[in-house]
Amino acid sequence: MPRITVEVDGAVHQDDVEPRVLLVHHLRDRAGRTGTPVGCDTSNCGACTVLMDGLSVKSCSVLAVQADGREITTVEGLGLGGAPHPMQRAFHEEHALQCGYCTPGMIMAAIDLLRENPDPSETEIRAGLEGNLCRCTGYQNIVRAVRRAAAEMRDPAAAREVAP
Template sequence: MRITVTVDGTTYTDDVEPRLLLVHYLRDRLGKVGTVVGCDTSNCGSCTVHLGGHSVKSCSVLAVQADGCDVTTIEGLARDGRLHPIQQAFHDNHALQCGFCTPGMIMQSLDLLADNPAPDEQAVREGLEGNLCRCTGYQNIVRAVRDAAEHMRPGAGPEAEQVADETAETTTRRTATHVGGGGE
């Protein structure tokens, strides 16, 4: 099947097998190796990307389901050589050890912050429930998400204003876009 998908701002048109998973399309065809293959069962969340403005586990989505959609991977977050505030917060708060789960955690955290820009500790923990880390006790991950929320809030500086605008655009797209399992 022929698909056209925009990944991290670049549009690609490719012929793919109908059974090809999005995670394998991103990694093997497009070289987006920051999208990690963890469990292939959608249990760990390491492969989380944004599809049409929503976080999804790319090992449970077929590439053909992404046809016509925007996909954002961990590689698409940094701008002009500068880390996105959530990436910077994970770095600053030592919210990783081996780093294997980090791309999925970051992508899921952005989804969480789009829905709840000022989450308390419990909301962060609940928002990240489907993403597993086998190295940490999650304390620094929770701290990083809350730190990023502070840096991304309106009024936190010009960079935060830009991120807040981008988050608002994503939230608006979320209400206007639906990507379902029916091949929409």
């Protein structure tokens, strides 16, 4: 079995893995990151989205061996000193979830979207999140949360000015 070294949420994990193990299963079963859900296992829903070297990937479409030497950030690794990341806070404050199953992947994909485009329009947010499905909401509050987080990440004082 190949031995991999992966940094997950700032902690280095060295493990022997079978070549066919998906990153999502490695994160949950070996790294203890159960905040990354197993959704469809076909890369259709996006619930398992994480950041790999800062870029969003659907962890059900990445083999654990492909993550060797990479830095993985899960929804559990966001924020500093126990404080939630602005995107997590915005999702909470804008009620951008119902069942919450898609939320980790939506948050991670949205963070990557804002890395590329720190001030996206509603249309750009919808396009940027199109690979992540929510079966409970109409996406209105998700879009509102991303706009709120974008404003806060650009200028913390501006977040208060974003219309509810």
